[in-house]
Amino acid sequence: MRCPFCGNGDTQVKDSRPTEDNATIRRRRYCPSCSSRFTTFERVQLRELLVVKKDNEKVPFDRDKVVRSLKIALRKRPVDQDRIELIVNGIQRRLETLGESEIPTKVIGEMIMDNLLDLDMVAYVRFASVYKNFREASDFEDFIGELGGDENGA
Numbered sequence: 001m002r003c004p005f006c007g008n009g010d011t012q013v014k015d016s017r018p019t020e021d022n023a024t025i026r027r028r029r030y031c032p033s034c035s036s037r038f039t040t041f042e043r044v045q046l047r048e049l050l051v052v053k054k055d056n057e058k059v060p061f062d063r064d065k066v067v068r069s070l071k072i073a074l075r076k077r078p079v080d081q082d083r084i085e086l087i088v089n090g091i092q093r094r095l096e097t098l099g100e101s102e103i104p105t106k107v108i109g110e111m112i113m114d115n116l117l118d119l120d121m122v123a124y125v126r127f128a129s130v131y132k133n134f135r136e137a138s139d140f141e142d143f144i145g146e147l148g149g150d151e152n153g154a
Contacts, residue, residue: 001029001040008033020082023089049095050102058102063092069112073127077120087115121147 001011008031015028025042049061070084091111095103109131116124125143134140 003029003031003034003036004038005036006031006034019085019089021086021089023093024085043089043092048101051108052102052104054105061092061095061103063088066091066108066112069127070116070123073116073123074120077123079120079123083119087119091115 002009003011010033011029011031013027014030014037017026018024019026019041023043027040027042028037029040030037050058051061052058066088067084070087074084091108094111095108098107113124113127113131116127125140128134128143129140132139132143134143
């Protein structure tokens with residue numbers, strides 16, 4: 001593993017342990033060249049996933065995009081980074097076990113929304129406003145009305 005600070009290609013693993021959900025190995029590394037320490041994560045990839053966008057363009061699945069989407073929706077909400085990682089790991093595992101190598105963006109969006117609905121109602125509405133392309137205040141009102149007064153996370 002190359003050091004992100006000095007570029008040295010010979011770093012040492014000082015500690016390895018599984019993450020909470022046992023889906024990832026966390027490794028603490030040390031660079032003997034610049035004495036920096038950094039963390040890497042190693043996960044099993046069961047299959048190569050392609051995301052089929054609305055215009056039928058196919059792009060490789062990028063878990064970092066899912067992380068970024070969740071972080072934006074959860075900004076200033078009482079949810080820690082470990083919980084986000086658990087959600088993303090769960091979504092990725094579900095996608096890999098679907099048996100399909102091409103996944104429509106709609107499937108990923110629905111999985112994110114399902115997780116946010118259970119986690120935090122404010123984040124759920126934030127994500128939905130972008131995902132469902134709300135254009136006016138009435139779009140929010142209609143969406144909130146459909147929720148039927150569900151109060152979890154708010």
